[in-house]
Amino acid sequence: GQNIDQPTEMTATEGAIVQINCTYQTSGFNGLFWYQQHAGEAPTFLSYNVLDGLEEKGRFSSFLSRSKGYSYLLLKELQMKDSASYLCAVISADYQLIWGAGTKLIIKP
Amino acid sequence: TAGITQAPTSQILAAGRSMTLRCTQDMRHNAMYWYRQDLGLGLRLIHYSNTAGTTGKGEVPDGYSVSRANTDDFPLTLASAVPSQTSVYFCASAPQGTSVPDTQYFGPGTRLTVL
Numbered sequence: 001g002q003n004i005d006q007p008t009e010m011t012a013t014e015g016a017i018v019q020i021n022c023t024y025q026t027s028g029f030n031g032l033f034w035y036q037q038h039a040g041e042a043p044t045f046l047s048y049n050v051l052d053g054l055e056e057k058g059r060f061s062s063f064l065s066r067s068k069g070y071s072y073l074l075l076k077e078l079q080m081k082d083s084a085s086y087l088c089a090v091i092s093a094d095y096q097l098i099w100g101a102g103t104k105l106i107i108k109p
Numbered sequence: 110t111a112g113i114t115q116a117p118t119s120q121i122l123a124a125g126r127s128m129t130l131r132c133t134q135d136m137r138h139n140a141m142y143w144y145r146q147d148l149g150l151g152l153r154l155i156h157y158s159n160t161a162g163t164t165g166k167g168e169v170p171d172g173y174s175v176s177r178a179n180t181d182d183f184p185l186t187l188a189s190a191v192p193s194q195t196s197v198y199f200c201a202s203a204p205q206g207t208s209v210p211d212t213q214y215f216g217p218g219t220r221l222t223v224l
Contacts, residue, residue, distance in 0.1 A: 004151070031210040042199060042215035043152070050210065087151070091210050099151035 002026045004100035006088050011106045012078055020073045020086050020103045028093020034062050034073045035087040037102065043087055046073070075105075083107045112136060113216035115200050121222045122190050130185040130219050132200030140203040141183040142213065143167075143175060145196040152199065158183055190223045197221075 004024045012018040024032070031050040035043040049055055049064035049071060061074040073086055088100040113134045122128050134141065139160045144152040154167030158177040172194060174186045183202075187194055198219045203211040 008149075033212070042217050044215070045212050048210065048212065089152075095209070095211075097154070097213065099153075101149060101151045 002090075002092060002098050004088055004090060004098055006086075006100040006103045008101070009104045009106065011108060012075075014078055014080060014107055014109050016078050017074065017076050018078060018105065020075070020088075020105065022071045022073075022088035022100055024069050024071075024088070024090045024098070024100075026069075026090050026092045026098055029066060030091035030093065030095060032062075032064055032071050032091070033087075033089040033097070034071075035089065037085045037087060039084070046086075078107050080107050080109070113200055113202055113214060115198075115216040115219050117219060118217070119220040119222075121224060122187075124191055124223055125189055128187050128190060128221075130187075130198055130200075130221070132183045132185070132216055133181050134183075134200075134202045134214075134216075135181065136202060136204075136214070137180060138202035138204050138214070139180070140205065140211065141177065142201040142203070143173070143183070143185045144199045144201065145169065145194075146199060146218075147196050155185065155198075190221075192223045195221060195223045 034046040037043040047062040054063045059076045064071045085102040085104045087102045090098045116131045142157045143155040153169045156175040158164045161180045200216040201213040203213045
């Protein structure tokens with residue numbers, strides 16, 4: 001079967017750094033997305049990885065290891081507005097998007 | 110730019126009634142999708158359309174139907190609603206949708222409660 005695992009919830013402090021992990025087992029791999037979803041709102045695109053390594057985009061970075069079936073999203077200099085759910089999604093061999101359940105990130109002052 | 114719009118924003122529906130959730134995009138994207146999102150579960154694909162005139166079943170299609178008469182509109186119909194269809198429904202679109210990794214763009218969602 002196809003499976004994506006993320007922690008259900010994480011808590012971090014304003015100004016700190018947090019790493020949200022995602023592990024996957026899918027039938028093939030054509031890339032991995034991270035989306036951000038604030039409560040009551042739609043998911044919005046954050047990043048896309050298809051090759052191994054780190055992609056940096058401002059305060060957010062995303063890492064991929066295809067051999068380990070593993071990705072993480074790194075958020076630096078946390079702000080209160082970063083409180084949201086972060087969704088990991090993998091593109092399988094037939095280009096279907098498989099979604100994780102999301103990680104709810106709580107930022108405390 | 111409107112992007113993707115959905116209507117209604119929320120709805121309370123009696124079990125056994127039918128309802129159509131509307132989705133319209135103005136980005137001329139080929140592919141469109143309907144998801145449901147339930148607490149503790151990931152987004153689950155209900156139906157999709159890779160291009161106007163074609164549709165396909167996703168992971169949880171039972172009890173739902175769709176049509177894609179043109180590029181812009183992708184309505185989702187519940188023929189006879191049941192309480193288990195209480196959920197938040199998101200419509201999404203993607204520029205190409207087939208055989209390429211493609212970013213999906215989401216509408217604001219419809220919160221549906223079936224009593």
